[in-house]
Amino acid sequence: MTTTSARPGTGVARERARRAEIPAKTLRTDRWWLPPLVTVIGLTTWLAYAVTRTFIHKWYFVEEYNWLTPFYSPCVTDRCPPEAAHFGTWLPSAWFLPEAAFSLPFLLLFRLTCYYYRKAYYRSFWLSPPACAVPDGHRTYGGETRFPLIFQNAHRYAFYAAVVISLINTYDAAVAMSSPEGFGFGLGNVILWVNVIMLWAYTLSCHSCRHIIGGRLKHFSRHPVRYRLWTGVSRLNTRHMELAWITLGTLALTDFYIMAVAAGWFGDLRFVN
Ligand code: FES
Numbered sequence: 001m002t003t004t005s006a007r008p009g010t011g012v013a014r015e016r017a018r019r020a021e022i023p024a025k026t027l028r029t030d031r032w033w034l035p036p037l038v039t040v041i042g043l044t045t046w047l048a049y050a051v052t053r054t055f056i057h058k059w060y061f062v063e064e065y066n067w068l069t070p071f072y073s074p075c076v077t078d079r080c081p082p083e084a085a086h087f088g089t090w091l092p093s094a095w096f097l098p099e100a101a102f103s104l105p106f107l108l109l110f111r112l113t114c115y116y117y118r119k120a121y122y123r124s125f126w127l128s129p130p131a132c133a134v135p136d137g138h139r140t141y142g143g144e145t146r147f148p149l150i151f152q153n154a155h156r157y158a159f160y161a162a163v164v165i166s167l168i169n170t171y172d173a174a175v176a177m178s179s180p181e182g183f184g185f186g187l188g189n190v191i192l193w194v195n196v197i198m199l200w201a202y203t204l205s206c207h208s209c210r211h212i213i214g215g216r217l218k219h220f221s222r223h224p225v226r227y228r229l230w231t232g233v234s235r236l237n238t239r240h241m242e243l244a245w246i247t248l249g250t251l252a253l254t255d256f257y258i259m260a261v262a263a264g265w266f267g268d269l270r271f272v273n
Pocket of ligand 1: 113114115116117155159202203205206208209240
C-alpha cells in the first residue's frame, strides 16, 4: 500500500494545487455508496453473531456424532467435554475466556490484516476513501509504514498460524465422521467438509501464500514444481475477495447447524448410520 499524505511539496499536494476547485463533494451520480454500506452491514452482522456465539459457552459440541463447531476449535478450557478436547484442557473456565482462546486471536489477526479485508474496512468503516472519485473522509492518509498500521505487516506470520488452524479444522471434520454405531455420515458432515474446503481455498489464495510459493525466484524454469503450485495459487488468488465472503458464510452456517442439532432444535439428516 502506498503512502499518500499531503505534505507540502509532495506529489499529492502539487496535484491538489493543479486541480480545479469543484464545490460538489463528488460528481459521481451512481450508487457508489452501496458497496461500502453493504460491507458495513455484512461485517457488523457477522461479527455480532460470532461474538455472541463465542461467549455463549454452550451448544458447540454434538456428542452423538463428534461434531465440534469451528468457533470452539480447538476446545481448550475446563468446560470442554473430554470427547471434544483433543488438544487438552489447559485453560480455566472463566466466562471471558472463549473455548478456542488458543486459535481465535490468530484467526482474528489473519482476517484483520488480510489484504482484501483491509481494503473493505478502510473503504467502508473509515471512508478512506469510500469509492473511486469520492473524497477521502480524512484530511491525510499516513499509510501503513508507521504506528499503528505498520502492524498490518504481521499478515505473513498470521498466515502460518492460519495453516495450522486449517489443519486442526480438517482433523475435526475427519473425526466427525462417526455415529453411535461407529462410522457415520450426514448433512452436518457435508456442511463441515464444505466449510473446511472453503477455508483451505481462502487460506491458500492468500497473497502471502502466493509470495511464499513463487516469490524470490529469478527463473521459474529452474523450479517447475513451485511454478505449477504458484500458478494454481495465483488462479485461486483472483477469487480471494469471493472466498473471504464465502468463508464467513460457511463458518456461520456450520456453527449454526451444529448449535441447532446440539440444542435439539432439529436432528441431522443422516445418509449413513
Ligand atoms: S491476503 Fe487475505 S488472507 Fe492473506
